[in-house]
Amino acid sequence: MTRRAVRAWVWVHRWSSLICTLFALLLCLTGLPLIFKDELGPDLKLAATTAVPGAASVDAMITQAVAARPGEVVPYLFYDRDHPILKVPTAASMTADPATFHYQVFDTRTGEQIEVPQPNEGFLYVMTRLHLDLFAGVPGTLFLGFMGLLLVVAIVSGVVLYGPFTRRLAFGVVRTDGSRRRTWLDLHNLLGIVTLAWFGVVSFTGVINTLAAPVELAWQANQLVEMASQAKPASGESRHASIDDVLRDVRTAVPGMNVMTVAFPGTPFATPSHVAIFLTGNTPITSRILKPALADASIGQVVSVRDMPWYATALFMSQPLHFGDYGGLPLKIIWALFDVATIVVLISGLYLWGAKRPRRGADADAGRSAS
Structure with missing residues (x-):
């Protein structure tokens, strides 16, 4: 040189x-x-039980969470990858900033609420x-x-x-x-x-x-709209299906995968007439890749399932490499x-x-x- x-x-x-x-x-x-x-996170102190994860009613957990926070709604459900728990956030609206969410945590085996600090406060949050x-x-x-x-x-x-x-x-x-x-x-x-x-x-x-936000916007503007257009909701239905029925149907439609996130109608990751469910696989690699499914919010039936686009998959695969948590x-x-x-x-x-x-x-x- x-x-x-x-x-x-x-x-x-x-x-x-x-x-x-x-x-x-x-x-x-x-x-x-x-x-x-x-x-470094909170000690969950899960009770010993022979019940299997997912045995408790999710609808009952949502009802309890809303009753504890009058005037608020539940925009999402978040399952934990490593523990049998469900995080139920409540917010002022379905499009509220996630930083304003108030979380309540439940044991998915028993439905009992677990007292833990809010994830949007404290040392790890900062x-x-x-x-x-x-x-x-x-x-x-x-x-x-x-x-x-x-x-x-x-x-x-x-x-x-x-x-x-x-x-x-x-x-x-x-x-x-x-x-x-x-x-x-x-x-x-x-x-x-x-x-x-x-x-x-x-x-x-x-x-x-750092490209997560643009990737999310691209997915919402393209694949989510396409999935929704190909999965018309049932006509004349104004009721909302039980979320337990939705989860039961999606686990039947996509066997061998775990539900990680549920987005309710009106949130940025769903449509006004569909519930969006995001699933992952069971291996160290596939557990990082999301597969979205849409369910008709009125009848609870899964109407569309497809893989995420390549750019979203690249984002998901980069995250465990970044933090070394796999x-x-x-x-x-x-x-x-x-x-x-x-x-x-x-x-x-x-x-x-x-x-x-x-x-x-x-x-x-x-x-x-x-x-």
Whole structure:
């Protein structure tokens, strides 16, 4: 590589890193507790019972939730992937901001309510919002996505520069017999190349995750409308079917899959005359991919089932890679160790930039004094 090319890559690496490093550091710091969100979450204290999950009446749970919050409605139902519980949010309207939801949690085996803290408050909620959107909604998410793109550029340019800057050193050498800055430079280069694959995957999947809102809008504007147009509701029906009947029919229509989310008519993820049910598979991979189904809200019959489009599937597949939550606690610990190493890389990069500038100023002062 020519000297001019090296200088160009140095310029790209320096400025892409400087612009995004503070935000990347924030994402690493907030992401660390989110890796262990299941372990740090509330203790559910589920009662021992021989009843199977899903045995209790969901209609009864909804009735109890609405009775506890007069004047509010239930827009969604959320099943937990790992525990036999159902989260029933209530809100002022079917289109209310999810941040305003009040959640009530029920044991799906017995129908008993479980007292747990609200998921939209507390330490993990603050960490999640800072990590996802800086409490700024979609603009904050897209801004972090742009910072993620700059981070990918910084990683690529760092890989390009690794060879020219370390060609005279054996791999893994950290020189401690010279200046402090040189020691930090060696440590920065070593940890940077060791965490390269992990940091690249996490950064790239993080950028993909920031596209969740546009992906949702694209699905609503295209596939949801198409599914609804091909699944006309029963004419002359004004009643609403039991949600227990809806769930029973969808489990029959799509066997071997688990219901994860139910969106009621009037919400952005359903239609005025259909209930939308989102299901997942039972394997580590298929458990991350949603399959939507529409049921006629008046008779409770499933009228349309299809796979999500490829761009939505890519989004779902990127999420477990980002948080490392598909391989149990051992993989989470590995993810956390890489996260800590990456924090050191980011901090050392800031130190190297800051340590270099005063030296230049001091050299200039010395030159002026000599003249």
